[in-house]
Amino acid sequence: MPDGEPVPFDGGLPASATADVGARGFGVYVHVPFCASRCGYCDFNTYAPGEGVDSAGYADTVLSELALAARALDGSVPRVDTVFFGGGTPTLLPPAELGRILEGIDRTWGLAPGAEVTTEANPESVTPDSLARLRRAGFTRISLGMQSAAPHVLRVLDRRHTPGRAIQAAREARDAGFEHVNLDLIYGTPGETSADFAGSLQAVLDAGVDHVSAYALIVEDGTRMAARMRRGELPYPDDDVAADRYLAADYTLSEAGLDWYEVSNWAAGEAARCRHNLIYWDGGDWWGLGPGAHSHVGGVRWWNVKHPSAYADRLARGGSPGQGRELLTKDERQTEEVMLRLRLAGGLPLSTLDVAGREAAGRALGDGLLDPARYSAGAAVLTLRGRLLADAVVRDLLP
Template sequence: MPPDGALPDSALRAVGARGFGVYVHVPFCSSRCGYCDFNTYAPSDLPGWRTEGYADTVLAELELAARTLGTAPPVDTVFVGGGTPTLLPADDLARILAAVDKTWGLAPGAEVTTEANPETVTPESLRALRSAGYTRVSLGMQSVAPGVLRVLDRRHSPGRAAQAATEARAAGFDHVNLDLIYGTPGESPDDFAASLAAAIGAGVDHVSAYALIVEDGTRLAAKMRRGELPYPEDDVAADRYLAAEAALTAAGFDWYEVSNWATTPAGRCRHNLLYWSGGDWWGVGPGAHSHVGGVRWWNVKHPAAYAQRLAEGVSPGAGREVLSPDDQHTEDVMLRLRLATGLPLDVLDPAGRAAAERAAGDGLLEIDDGAAVLTLRGRLLADAVVRDLLT
């Protein structure tokens, strides 16, 4: 990674060809959830560290980004993720968004999302975020079952996420997402049905539902390794996914990506669609990843190292790679096939098109108007379908 973060001319010429977004990582959490392996830090992990100066550090990276990219397209989407972004004061989140606007300009109708843990927002903070220009809030609900929340080490009460979603809507957010996790050890079918009902009943326009993944190095993985908890079962996860599809479809949601449903096209997360369709974005913050014109890079992970580099006027990038045409093709197939719009068959080579025809014969794909679209059964086996199309 060059010390100044300079990008190849080929990348600079291509920036924004498929849209341009900004991701801002806020790595702080009140406590670490047992299943989480994201680059996050609880107070005990950062003795003496204060979050008050974090927004200024983010602004320093945005200044470096402006020097690196020069003229860039207006920003279509901004996504502030974590960690728990709403541990920062609403004023800091407003300053960060204003700095993004100052750096490149926000496109008309830009989507601006912040993630939030339900216990870290109030009606007042939500109104402040909406006034600052945030258009979408994504709340980590995970479940309404007390036992499931305990296994996941979640701090909020069973009903708090739905309440926070209602508060967000009252604050003027038209677009509100609730995240669910299914397949947690001890979760019953009734537990998950109750979580789906609560999410739907909250009046949100977007729901994400993900199978629990046990990541090495987490407390949850250690408990399973010691035999204190059973490992998730694939058949249970499949049953939960089918339950989510049935309940959400009946409530007026449509899937647009394997794990995401929205009530209208406007409710779809445009920032995630930018990722899935091969767009460009600058990732700000410790451990954040970026992609511009076929070049991917990632920042140093620790907040102190990140801040130190920026204080010295050096790029916080830890490393980068230039994606080969084969790399870009693999990612194109892997990501676009997950979308309800499907994968254009002309993206595939002859062997891939033959594999798509076989998958269609097996009921895993539908071939529609020159595109391969996963069936419901195909969504359950999406990774396997992708592998077949790429071999």
Template structure:
């Protein structure tokens, strides 16, 4: 089940923001995230804010969801905004909604703030939740990019993860998305699942490459408290993931993807060209502004971060009453923003300027350089850029660069 919401100060009932947050909205880009909290079933490793039909209870439904999001948009329009550079519809499984509803949401965003020319419009999807016909409808509605949750091409691994699709469905859905006219197609992989063999992961990488996608995300399995997988591990039914195995899988991904013409641009993300990079995620990683719509969605504008109530019924009740669905917020200090800037930008291929580090961070950078974790040429040019070994130890490098 979803975990508890963070602590924070109350959000004004009208969602208003401090004047300081509104001075340069969109100066680093403005995006919209739409959270769709519905899933047909819950995967054993998932602790996202999602709900199956049996978990929803009264007061919320898929059928009325687009109207609730449009009601929040009406409120948001009175608070702030800028031309929208990116839209990302995530979940959950957004494609459990009718393509017409996803189109209505996108139209509402355009009417509220306006979509910038060439805006990137992404939806996530589970492979079994789309068909050639639905993909064509989504493309016609204006979606330009799709991210499909493949996770693995090994049936045994999919079973442990409690995924519903067959091993071949995700690559086939990627091909169908290309045929429907999507500009960019991503496949997500998870590696390090208990029982996964090196050969399993090699098959997954080969399947991704055969699908002809232009973007791949590959993440090490993280076992979150409160999930069924965590419970199985505590009972000894499954072994815990091993760091050495995860490192081997990452190196295999880099070798296979790099050999096929992909380049890493963030530690867990590869693209065939700069245009294929996920611009919405880059907005997050480089300190842009975004408004999060939907239950549990997080937003950030001008150094103010807030999050919505998590349950769809509570969310719908508040927006229908014309009230902000925000449950809490925090105003980031300069130190908070510095820490987040270092944490996120060090993971990027472009890295971080040395001038962004304080004295202790510069000392840490010298140590990381000596340990072979930073690129010497980039360092000489005044930037902190991870080497391949540095990517394997990115969290440790980041800790060493912070006070």
């Protein structure tokens, strides 16, 4: 994370930032940093048993930050459109504790009618009873970390659940009344074959979920997997293999009625799309609660201290847990809009680009990276080939 400028003790924001909160939606992210074990590829801000972090009292600490957030925004939030509990493994906390945090958000700002409320979960961290209790507490959507249906791939990723557990958990969530269920996949893991990935895709379809996220494996410095690759125990991911896996995912999911709406996400219709993530991608506002959580309101972005103890200590002293913040310039906000909105099926208005950017868009059109019909209508929308080269297209469109 960058150093940024200091966050005021009270977490206060400039008047310019709070003048139009929620114009593109307002969400709340709740970070729950606890995990039963650490996956070899993960570099998220998480803590496993034996690492000196206790989950006792965590809900109360988050509610303390929520009270500070309410004072900082001072009535400027119209209503909360989405809430997303991420981690970590949020469902390691009892459903009653997660429900208490959700109730606090509703009491503080009010949930909009039909608000989307998501929790992430590992398949082994939920049961039919806990899912039913989460649903009664107001959760409407669950995102389960499946990653693969192949046992040897799960072992390489250091995942603890059995291959069939994610599918079973997805069905249990549906039975509990969850309106929307997502399964996450990771492709390109060392040792994964095309048949392995085809089996994972078929398992996802057999589960009957209405949303799938599929991400290429990224090897992050400092992870156990990165160390294994440096020692030569595992091969590094292959870009050509990742491209083949992406094409397989798009074909299989599209044939089954799940259409892409963001480069790595497919949904069975507009109602099944993750509205919380769309707030991020559309440049909306959100407050991130929890250690290491990021927030954005009106062009001000800030991030909390990462360690749970430091986070709790700052709140106990009555101050903001923010470690640093930055005020985005007009050019920075435009850059982020190009980077994020080009990844969406709705695309990027060509009017957003400067002259050089529009010229680059014309070249991308000629190279088959942008949809001709949408281009004629004034939008830059990636073709399937363009999605494979999305990062390069973004770089060309930016100043």
